[in-house]
Amino acid sequence: MKPNEITQRDIDNWSRCTPTTQLCRPTTCAAEPAPRDSFDLREARQLFDTLAAKSRLADLGEQSSALAHELRQPLFSISVANENLRMMLGRSDMTRSQLDKAITRIAEQVERAQTIIDRTLAYASGRDMGVVSADVAVAANNAVEFLRPLFETADIEIDVGGARMSAAVGLCQVEAEQIFVNILRNAAESIEARREAGWEGSGRIAICIMKKGDILQCVVSDNGAGVSCEVATAVFEPFFTTKPRVGTGLGLHICRQALQKVGGEVRLLAGKREGARVEIELPLSLGS
Ligand SMILES: Nc1ncnc2c1ncn2[C@@H]1O[C@H](COP(=O)(O)OP(=O)(O)OP(=O)(O)O)[C@@H](O)[C@H]1O
Ligand SMILES: [Mg+2]
Structure with missing residues (x-):
């Protein structure tokens, strides 16, 4: 069942709990009660x-x-x-x-x-x-492969650290790939935006996957145009975008929804020296 779905049981409970006087509308017709x-x-x-x-x-x-x-x-x-x-x-x-x-x-x-x-x-x-499982390192590598033509055209180097690590989480494989696709696409678009503003450096994106106890941490950093604190706090709202021509503002919202469903979280932060970084945390599956 979806979180905001109203069920028959809600209606019955509400009807039982609401006093009759609150349910009655005033009527002027005394002859026909x-x-x-x-x-x-x-x-x-x-x-x-x-x-x-x-x-x-x-x-x-x-x-x-x-x-x-x-x-x-x-x-x-x-x-x-x-x-x-x-x-x-x-x-x-x-x-x-x-x-x-x-x-x-x-x-x-x-x-x-x-x-x-x-x-x-x-x-x-x-x-x-039913029960689903995804290998995060496989998902990250697959997403990189799906977007390879985009990175090649835009001349962006990409590095996946922890690529051979096996780390299972409670997402389905396609969902995990979607998360990386959205985050990587944003990173590439940010590098393009920096170039459009006159920057001529070489574009770089790095994915780093780590295990910390029973938590999986993943950081995707780029050397793109970066992000301000105000923007960073608004980006997970649906339809929030700073890309009026190309953006719909749904990518990060979709990522957060998928991650929160399995007890995970995602943040967008300004990069340590330049660009931006996306940090993901989510529980590892038992025995992973
Ligand atoms: N790596 C990044 N660097 C800088 N800003 C970013 C980065 N990733 C996301 N953002 C900011 O977050 C906003 C929301 O991102 P989101 O992916 O949700 O939507 P979008 O990229 O604008 O559109 P789309 O729905 O097509 O993905 C972006 O418009 C951008 O301002
Ligand atoms: Mg996006």
Whole structure:
């Protein structure tokens, strides 16, 4: 069940606890005394039904925006892989295995998009997804691979520390990858913004994954344009963006929601010397 969903039990409890006098509307028709309790209770139920429907619609609206936002990455990867495949087909020196690899990359991203849709629909219908587990280092490396064409075009170096560590957490693998995709994309966009302002240095992003007792810590730092304290405190609100042309302001909100669901947290801070850093903490799965 979703956190803000109104259930039949809420309606029944509310009806039981609310004094009848509060439920009754003043009536001027003395000749026709309405069976006030049952009439007003029915009205109260209708009101709650309407509110419940509105709350579901609002929830669905947020889910649809999040779905559209998260489908951008697999669609981007599919279009890049498709373009590569088209170029390969025009060359005579391509081997069968190279072509197979490109086709497999497209199939993987289609499957990933399908999983994102399935999870959203399961959430919308209140279906339980069962116990899930993700390896954070694998998720970080996969996200880097998905965005590799973006980093290459923007000439950004990327370093993953702790890449071989095995660290399981209670997210599903696609969700963990989505978190890194959003954070890495932001870091790349910030480096681009710094360059647009005249900076000519080389762009760098570093991911560092560590275990501290039963907590997993992960820091993604960049040498982009940086972030002010005011902006840093607002960035997790839905639709907050400082990128009027390209941003929707949903990336970090989606990350925080996914992490809080499993008892995790995420912060955006100014970098120690330059740029910005995103710090993530979340509980490790038992035995990890
Ligand atoms: N690495 C970063 N460096 C500087 N500012 C950042 C960084 N990451 C996030 N921000 C700030 O946080 C804001 C919110 O980020 P968020 O990912 O939620 O939305 P967005 O990137 O603006 O749009 P989108 O929904 O397309 O991701 C950004 O607009 C930016 O101001
Ligand atoms: Mg973003």
